Amino acid sequence: MPATGFWIRRIQWPMMELLKENRTRHYMAELRRAQSLQTDALLESQRKKLGKLLDHATRDVPAYTEFASEWETHREQPERFLQRLPILSKSRFRQNADQYLSQHTNPAKLIGNRTGGSTGEPTRFYLDRPAVERYEAARWLGLSWHGIQIGDPCVMIWGSPLELNQQQERRHRWKERWLKNRLILSAYELDTEQLPAYLRLIQRFQPVYLYGYASALHSLAEMMLERGLSPGIQLKAVVSTAESLHAHQRQTIESAFEAPVINEYGARDGGMIAYQCPSGRMHIFSENCFLEVVDPLTGIPLYPGETGALLVTDLHNSVMPRLRYQLGDMIALSPQSCDCGINFPVLEKIDGREDDMFISTHGKIVHGHYFNHIIRGMDSFRTFQIVQHEPSRLSLKLVKDPDTYLPADESRLLAGIQAALGDVSVQVAYVDHIPPSASGKVRYAIRECPLTTAPRME
Template identity: 45%
Template sequence: MDLNAAAIKNIIFPMLKYAKNNNTLEYLTNLNKTQFLPTDEIINIQKEKLRKLLLHCVENIPAYQSYKENIHLIEKEPMEALSYFPILTKQQVNESQDFFIFPDIDKSSLIANRSGGSTGQPVRFFIDRPTSENSEAARWRALSWWDISIGDKCLMVWGNPLELNNHQKLIYNMKERFLKNIIFVSAYSLNPKSIHNYARTINTAKPKYFYGYASALHLLAQLVIKNNIQIKHRPKVIVSTAETLYDFQREMIEKAFGCRVINEYGARDAGIIAYECGNGKMHISAENMIVEIVDIETKKPLKPGESGLVIITDLNNYSMPRLRYQLGDIATLSDSICGCGINLPLIENVEGREDDIFVSADGNYVHAVYFCNLARSYPSIKQFQIIQKTRHDLLLKIIKNDPFIESEIMSYIKEIYKVMGRINIDIEYVDAIKPAASGKIRYSKREFPLTV
């Protein structure tokens, strides 16, 4: 038995409730019940929470006071009333932050947050304790589907924990180790030499689950396989987060560690949005938020099965509400019901980030994820990055594998032409593709705005 895990679950977390008024456990108890309610009852919970939130917004939040005229609709049909509020972009949040903050709130009680700027536009915003704790509770609820509970030992594969100096780093490591029971692995320190130490750590410390960026977990798995390292310890599950999880990554990670890889769909600026269940379906944290999908161009709501922009309304943040917040991802909702017993609504597919969407010569939208998965069928490509620079120019960076067969690259290009049409493709053979400051590797990226 992991004594550290037991202490965290049974002593430290309950103590936090009294010492810091932390309600995560209470929220978790509730979420554990509501997930089994019939889906329409879950939707009713959303509606009630939304009604309260929208009334609070039009009464108290400067950015939304001009929507007070909709108050009757809010009271009667909050879901419909929500559609009358504008979609909120990251830029708007950055430009008029104070406009969204509840004037009566003690700003010092809020948690300043900032989404990563490495893969898109950084956004600065505040969340409050209930928002952060509800999100944390949603993560633990979903991990419980995989037999993971609060405090269980975790191997976390991440970029550098910010730019910490040594002393801070020590404190950070202690906190991670003892309070949260986390063994931290920096993606930057993974290499053919260090992998032997990490393998030893995994085999002796026996973390119950791994958690990390898709690309960092993939790198760990690659090193294990290439160096013929035997991992004797089998984690219950490996949780991939913060990036698109490509099929080739999932396969390699599962092969290296002999357990299921699952997807956590979360964002710093939206919390835990959805989580994969045993049936491989992504269940939305519906008690915490409303997820809408809208058309990329018209921004009109789309039906389940139609792919578009993800719009999030967090139902818990009364301190800085962001209604209909455009997250920057592309996904599809589903109206089917999962047979796993969890009745939370489903996201059919998280297709990637908004800037993973390329535009073909005919003006069609193309998911670059397709090119990324395709690249893996050509062994001559060791690593790659595909960037759409303009509507007419694509840059393909390739690290050659040994052996290298040029005709494979030509076949790959041909496949790209088939989808993208008459577009200019430049190939650059490089020695390295650097990850962003966060440690994330971007396989694809569009560098111009979709709409003019």
């Protein structure tokens, strides 16, 4: 609703700034200035912020005070010093979480948060308002690259129902509608009969953009294409977040909604990390975070262009600094810049979750996309899910397409799995559909055993 957007920008945000000292737009202006800096200036600015964070962490955060004297002798090279610190895995953090809380934090100012726990135990952590506002600022800046501004109407296609009672739900919907100009639709409660009603809701709300999980947007898009339904409105973009966006999903979403798909890359416990620009590249908010990529088996730093485990250091979460936090994603940084005018460094690719990586009986890492790639080339199956329980024991769920199923495809698929993973047993089951996990996300490839259980052979 355009009038609501005007009200949000002209009245509500200035009021929040005045009364609650909200600084999101101030941080956004800072980021906007930074995006035109030259590479050297950007690096220098990031180095200064990292140095300040290390000063604070080694002085006030119990987990890091033992490194204080070492930091004193390496103050000139914060990036190098950071590499001397241990990698912080989620389980290591969970076991000692209170050690990461800054000693001089006012408990009243802490904001508690936790990850959804779609892959294992949820991780609980704290941040403060400025850190949250900096994430928000990064998101709004990313959206502004595509002509979307604060307060623009948005329909969220969300996977998981909110855990609220009726009164909370009404309050939540009111806030969403009038303070954020957002309408939330649950993609997983949707069936094909309700689809036209959903589309009418979207048409009536007149959003400028849609926002949702890749898989939620994808399942809605597939239903629309199957029934030949169009969105009936002109969208600036469809923003995909919270999950890897596969190329086939992007294609389906773009053709169903007749709008470009923008990828947003962030995590609750990692902040807003990168955003796709109009030239299609992912720019890293290097003013907000410091990223490293390491070999997931050895922890050795990798070069730009090489894919490995991502370590995030949030430069502004001073209440609970987590240095070299292993987020669980596999990515590659790019040695190249982009021609769009935004000078933030480029993230070459997001290659899925570490949990999507399989380990062969020879100790080699095999990407979950590998199975996706084989199956997408066959007409026999609509979709699938493969789980590695132990290095040599897997299960495979297949949703057959009864019209085009060929037993030979299944043999080829099993041969492909064994070619990649070695002499493994695969238990096959035919199912009607693959249900989403509790968080609402659908996963194609899941590894349940640690990456390091298999012997590593050179």
